[in-house]
Amino acid sequence: xxxxxxxxxxxAACVLLLVFAGSAARAQNxxxxxAEKPASSPARHYVGSDACKTCHLEQYNxxxxxxxxxxxxxxxxxxxxxxxxxxxxxxxxxxxxDDVAFTYGGRFKQRYFAKRGDDYFPLPAQWDxxxxxxxxxxxEAGTDWWVPYYGPTNFDRPTGPTCDGCHSVxxxxxxxxxxxxxxxxxxxxxxxxxxxxxxxxxxIVNPDKLDFVRAxxxxxxxxxxxxxxxxxxxxxxxxWPVGFTAGERLADYWQLEETKPGTTNFFQYAxxxxxxxxxxxxxxxxxxxxxxxxxxxDCHEVHSSVVSxxxxxxxxxxxxxxxxQNPAGLRGTVSEHTHHSANSAGSLCTACHMPxxxxxxKDNYVAAxxxxxxxxxxxxxxxxxxxCTSCHKxxxxxxxxxxxxxxxxxSPWRVAR
Numbered sequence: 216x217x218x219x220x221x222x223x224x225x226x227a228a229c230v231l232l233l234v235f236a237g238s239a240a241r242a243q244n245x246x247x248x249x250a251e252k253p254a255s256s257p258a259r260h261y262v263g264s265d266a267c268k269t270c271h272l273e274q275y276n277x278x279x280x281x282x283x284x285x286x287x288x289x290x291x292x293x294x295x296x297x298x299x300x301x302x303x304x305x306x307x308x309x310x311x312x313d314d315v316a317f318t319y320g321g322r323f324k325q326r327y328f329a330k331r332g333d334d335y336f337p338l339p340a341q342w343d344x345x346x347x348x349x350x351x352x353x354x355e356a357g358t359d360w361w362v363p364y365y366g367p368t369n370f371d372r373p374t375g376p377t378c379d380g381c382h383s384v385x386x387x388x389x390x391x392x393x394x395x396x397x398x399x400x401x402x403x404x405x406x407x408x409x410x411x412x413x414x415x416x417x418x419i420v421n422p423d424k425l426d427f428v429r430a431x432x433x434x435x436x437x438x439x440x441x442x443x444x445x446x447x448x449x450x451x452x453x454x455w456p457v458g459f460t461a462g463e464r465l466a467d468y469w470q471l472e473e474t475k476p477g478t479t480n481f482f483q484y485a486x487x488x489x490x491x492x493x494x495x496x497x498x499x500x501x502x503x504x505x506x507x508x509x510x511x512x513d514c515h516e517v518h519s520s521v522v523s524x525x526x527x528x529x530x531x532x533x534x535x536x537x538x539x540q541n542p543a544g545l546r547g548t549v550s551e552h553t554h555h556s557a558n559s560a561g562s563l564c565t566a567c568h569m570p571x572x573x574x575x576x577k578d579n580y581v582a583a584x585x586x587x588x589x590x591x592x593x594x595x596x597x598x599x600x601x602x603c604t605s606c607h608k609x610x611x612x613x614x615x616x617x618x619x620x621x622x623x624x625x626s627p628w629r630v631a632r
Contacts, residue, residue: 259406259418261385264399266411273518275400280520283398286382287317287328298325299342299349307349308340317396319382322522323492324576326352333391334373345579358481360442360472364452376448380455381437388449388457403433403517405461420462427508431499432465434511439496440482440489441471471497477597484572485597488583492575498584503543533564547624554622561606570602590630591615 264284268275278284288296290312298321301312315338316330325342328335341352353369356362365372380386384402385394394401401407403422410419422430436456444467446452456469472482472494479485482494489498499505514532515524525532530549537544545552555561567588571580589601591612603615619631 258409260408261394261401261406262408262411263384263395264401266407267400270414271400277516277518277520278400281518281524282320282322282520283517285321285397287319287396290315290318293318296321298344299327300347305340305349307351310338310340314338323579323581328374331370334375335379336370336373339369341576343576343579350577359454361452361454364447376451376453378454380453380457388453398437401461403461422461422510422512425462427505427510429462429464430510430512431496431505432459432463433461435496435499436461436465436469438493438511439469439471440491440494441469441497444468444470471500479598484599486587486589486593486599488585488587488589488599489573492573492581494573495584502584502586504586530562530564537564551624554618566606567602570600570605572600572605588630591619 264275264278285296290297296318297312297315298318299308301308310327310329314329315327316335317328319326319328319337321344323344325344327338327340329338330336337352339352340349342348343350354362354372361377365377374382375386375388375391379393382398383393383396384399385406387393403420405420407419416424420433422433425433436459441456443453443455443457445457448457456465459465459468474483474487474497476487477485479490481490482497483490487501489495495511499511516526517524519526527535534545534549539545548557549562550557553562553567560566565582568586569582569584570589571582572589573581573583575581589599591601591603593599594601594604594612601612601615603618604610604612607615616631619625620627622630625631
């Protein structure tokens with residue numbers, strides 16, 4: 216009996232050791248472990264992008280020319296950054312270049328920030344790059360969710376709580392100071408002090424090594440509309456994920472803007488496609504691409520200065536994955552799929568699957584990222600523009616529906632009912 220009891224104790228001890236060993240192994244390999252979340256260590260701090268240059272010169276040089284690195288620029292230090300016409304008077308523009316502390320953007324629009332005290336404020340005009348003209352800039356009532364919490368004028372609305380957390384590295388809500396303006400290396404890789412002192416793979420965040428949720432969160436932290444889980448903060452309402460650091464789960468800090476099926480509003484169309492710019496993340500999490508665990512940087516080369524950070528142009532990027540061997544790939548030629556000639560605009564993958572329907576400035580639009588094909592019926596039901604009549608502007612949705620009904624290579628239940 217004693218022998219059996221001792222054997223039972225030994226067996227139980229072995230089981231406990233295996234359980235603890237398994238728990239330790241799972242903790243070590245868990246996506247939330249310290250080894251994969253180096254940014255959470257209190258010993259690490261931000262050092263600025265220039266500290267990365269010595270070892271990562273190629274990536275640094277590519278990033279330095281990118282829009283990420285040049286969102287906010289001081290026109291006194293960078294006069295070449297100014298694209299708006301300050302040389303000629305205009306009744307819309309009521310300020311001069313001397314009033315501008317920062318230019319903001321420059322691809323579709325350029326806005327201008329003034330500094331008052333320790334805060335920045337948006338000036339009341341913006342430059343339409345495509346049309347080369349001044350437009351008034353003021354966030355109207357009934358648009359952004361945060362508008363009721365601030366006064367009615369631009370100078371009641373500091374950019375600290377509404378903008379600056381995404382346009383800087385390590386914005387401090389208490390001191391209003393930053394490690395650096397613009398989207399620097401540590402915005403995506405976390406605090407770099409320990410890595411700079413002694414570089415290892417375990418003491419810096421590499422988004423490529425994260426699970427697909429946290430990898431995409433690195434981009435979605437700024438390319439989305441939502442609000443912090445805890446608001447107000449320091450008595451103000453913030454429109455960016457305060458406290459989030461690359462490598463963590465964004466959902467612990469940030470709630471995406473609520474989707475409301477059947478509703479068209481400032482943020483969305485009735486089919487849940489985004490209605491405005493900076494909502495690529497809101498779109499993407501709805502997509503099959505996201506649910507197949509693709510990451511934003513599987514398509515976007517984030518250290519590149521090329522427009523939209525795309526490594527290749529045309530259909531090459533899409534067809535690199537959507538091959539005949541891929542269940543989601545083409546079965547024939549591009550023309551057979553699109554029913555347009557091979558080199559026409561209608562045969563671009565993005566023309567139908569990423570239509571430019573999300574407004575960034577009046578009459579200027581950016582691409583949707585749900586990758587859904589929007590049908591003529593969707594237009595009639597939800598008021599969302601479809602790619603057929605957006606291109607063939609002289610045609611009706613009935614015409615588009617009839618055309619799609621003749622496409623025998625495409626399911627009528629998806630595009631022509």
